[in-house]
Amino acid sequence: MTTTAPATAPAQGTGKIEDAGHVDVLIVGAGVSGIGAAHHLRDQFPGRTFVILDAQDNRGGTWWTHRYPGVRSDSDLFTYGYRFKPWRGPSIAAGGEILAYLDEVIDEDGLGQYIRYQHRVTTASWSTEDRQWTVDATRADTGQQLRFTTSFLWMCQGYYNHAKPYQPRWEGLDRFQGLVVHPQRWPEDLDLAGKRVVVIGSGATAATLIPAIAGKAKHVTMLQRSPSYFFAPPMTHELAVTLRALDIPEEWTYEILRRQYIQQTDWLARTARDAPDELHAFLIESVRPLLPEGFDVEKHLTPRYRPWQQRIAIVPDGDLFAALREGTASIVTDTIETFTEHGIKVTSGAEIPADVVVTATGFNMSVLGDVAFTVDGVPVDFSERVTWRGIMITGVPNMAYVFGYFRHSWTLRVDLVSDVVGRLLSHMQDTGATMVVPTLRPQDDDMELRPWSDPENFNAGYVMRSQHILFKQGDREPWTHLLEHEEEREILPVADLDDGTLVYR
Numbered sequence: 001m002t003t004t005a006p007a008t009a010p011a012q013g014t015g016k017i018e019d020a021g022h023v024d025v026l027i028v029g030a031g032v033s034g035i036g037a038a039h040h041l042r043d044q045f046p047g048r049t050f051v052i053l054d055a056q057d058n059r060g061g062t063w064w065t066h067r068y069p070g071v072r073s074d075s076d077l078f079t080y081g082y083r084f085k086p087w088r089g090p091s092i093a094a095g096g097e098i099l100a101y102l103d104e105v106i107d108e109d110g111l112g113q114y115i116r117y118q119h120r121v122t123t124a125s126w127s128t129e130d131r132q133w134t135v136d137a138t139r140a141d142t143g144q145q146l147r148f149t150t151s152f153l154w155m156c157q158g159y160y161n162h163a164k165p166y167q168p169r170w171e172g173l174d175r176f177q178g179l180v181v182h183p184q185r186w187p188e189d190l191d192l193a194g195k196r197v198v199v200i201g202s203g204a205t206a207a208t209l210i211p212a213i214a215g216k217a218k219h220v221t222m223l224q225r226s227p228s229y230f231f232a233p234p235m236t237h238e239l240a241v242t243l244r245a246l247d248i249p250e251e252w253t254y255e256i257l258r259r260q261y262i263q264q265t266d267w268l269a270r271t272a273r274d275a276p277d278e279l280h281a282f283l284i285e286s287v288r289p290l291l292p293e294g295f296d297v298e299k300h301l302t303p304r305y306r307p308w309q310q311r312i313a314i315v316p317d318g319d320l321f322a323a324l325r326e327g328t329a330s331i332v333t334d335t336i337e338t339f340t341e342h343g344i345k346v347t348s349g350a351e352i353p354a355d356v357v358v359t360a361t362g363f364n365m366s367v368l369g370d371v372a373f374t375v376d377g378v379p380v381d382f383s384e385r386v387t388w389r390g391i392m393i394t395g396v397p398n399m400a401y402v403f404g405y406f407r408h409s410w411t412l413r414v415d416l417v418s419d420v421v422g423r424l425l426s427h428m429q430d431t432g433a434t435m436v437v438p439t440l441r442p443q444d445d446d447m448e449l450r451p452w453s454d455p456e457n458f459n460a461g462y463v464m465r466s467q468h469i470l471f472k473q474g475d476r477e478p479w480t481h482l483l484e485h486e487e488e489r490e491i492l493p494v495a496d497l498d499d500g501t502l503v504y505r
């Protein structure tokens with residue numbers, strides 16, 4: 001399992017554990033999932049007490065961690081926005097705009113008073129006798145140890161380690177005399193003027209960072225081992241312009257654009273599955289006209305995998321390709337042989353000079369925030385457990401987690417999962433149950449267990465590196481984690497909470 005190293009070592013505490021009290025629901029994470037979960041909880045159960053704990057010193061999760069130049073969404077904000085709060089900006093938004101949107105939700109719902117920053121949750125221990133979790137947290141600023149108890153734990157911790165980005169080991173890195181920067185830790189005062197920058201990576205991060213720094217740096221080289229798919233939609237949807245000119249309620253515009261984007265992504269996801277070769281050709285051909293003359297599309301922009309086995313990187317208004325045309329950026333497709341004092345030597349023999357190297361090489365996945373879980377004193381090894389609809393886990397009582405979509409916007413699932421959790425809490429209230437635990441039925445005894453993500457379906461590097469620590473899926477509902485919103489938006493709202501797979505006491 002990956003370990004969570006705090007960005008800065010916590011201050012030394014006194015070793016005493018302070019009682020932080022009891023809440024009905026404890027939410028871990030103040031990113032889009034945690035804030036969305038808190039909204040739905042308050043909306044449906046205004047009388048319940050809750051707290052949100054986050055290890056970082058501010059809200060936003062991903063959008064607080066990633067503040068490199070040009071950081072932006074790579075899905076549209078009409079579906080990345082919550083169901084309950086219209087998005088008023090462009091389709092693709094800058095990280096700062098997403099933070100401002102989250103701030104509005106926090107303000108409108110009065111959530112600020114419930115969020116405790118710099119609280120890293122380290123352990124969660126369930127007691128069946130007491131019907132509650134004991135959750136220990138360490139404050140990053142003071143080192144103080146705090147102990148909460150809660151009746152229901154809602155894990156909104158995201159999927160990767162915010163403190164420790166993934167960085168492969170490269171030969172010769174220690175002799176490189178320039179600066180190495182990871183996008184997860186972008187130095188605020190980094191001035192790239194006159195610098196030769198090499199960005200290692202080919203995914204969304206590289207695609208957003210490069211246009212933002214090209215033209216400021218002396219030159220930017222994107223160094224990729226293998227190509228990714230790109231799609232270059234307009235930054236602002238034509239339909240948004242049309243609808244906004246009609247002076248109709250914002251909610252209507254939002255709903256229409258949401259439906260439009262959902263349908264478009266359904267089509268893309270379906271075509272990726274049913275007609276991958278056609279989608280492959282469509283994606284390649286759609287960017288070809290945006291490239292400089294003589295550009296080697298086959299070498300640099302023709303992936304070896306099927307579309308959407310990994311995320312498709314969005315390049316709004318084709319800005320990355322504009323940088324290629326203008327000559328302020330270029331792409332090298334090759335493998336790193338070694339770092340040298342002044343750059344990177346690639347396998348073909350060329351040396352790419354660099355003053356700054358940006359390692360846009362992705363994440364270390366973390367399972368449920370790297371919290372050590374125990375149930376009645378027995379440590380939980382998640383790799384031996386099975387997911388219940390991608391929301392709960394076998395043998396782990398009174399705990400739900402949020403994991404969004406890879407293809408559709410993450411947040412669409414935040415709303416759907418929150419509805420299921422709301423129905424579950426209501427059901428428990430109505431029946432007087434104080435405990436719910438997903439449990440395999442006798443007929444599931446011989447069920448084939450499958451990896452959390454089927455590599456044929458989705459095989460991004462960070463998922464593949466972590467499959468061995470992730471929980472499993474079964475071969476039948478409800479023991480599956482469906483990746484498609486098209487299926488789930490039908491299934492989850494009517495999912496039977498009394499089919500025998502959830503055991504109540």
Ligand SMILES: Cc1cc2nc3c(=O)[nH]c(=O)nc-3n(C[C@H](O)[C@H](O)[C@H](O)COP(=O)(O)OP(=O)(O)OC[C@H]3O[C@@H](n4cnc5c(N)ncnc54)[C@H](O)[C@@H]3O)c2cc1C
Nearest residue numbers: 029031032033055061062073074075121157158369409410
């Ligand atoms: C640059 C970038 C762009 C992206 N763009 C898109 C996009 O356009 N569309 C899309 O759908 N997805 C996108 N994603 C994926 C993105 O991560 C999700 O959309 C979403 O932000 C995840 O939100 P979250 O709240 O679930 O998790 P996170 O944003 O990861 O937030 C989780 C929070 O939980 C906290 N936490 C974790 N463990 C603990 C612990 N043990 N104790 C206390 N706190 C803890 C973390 O500190 C963090 O603040 C993008 C990702 C990146 C990196």
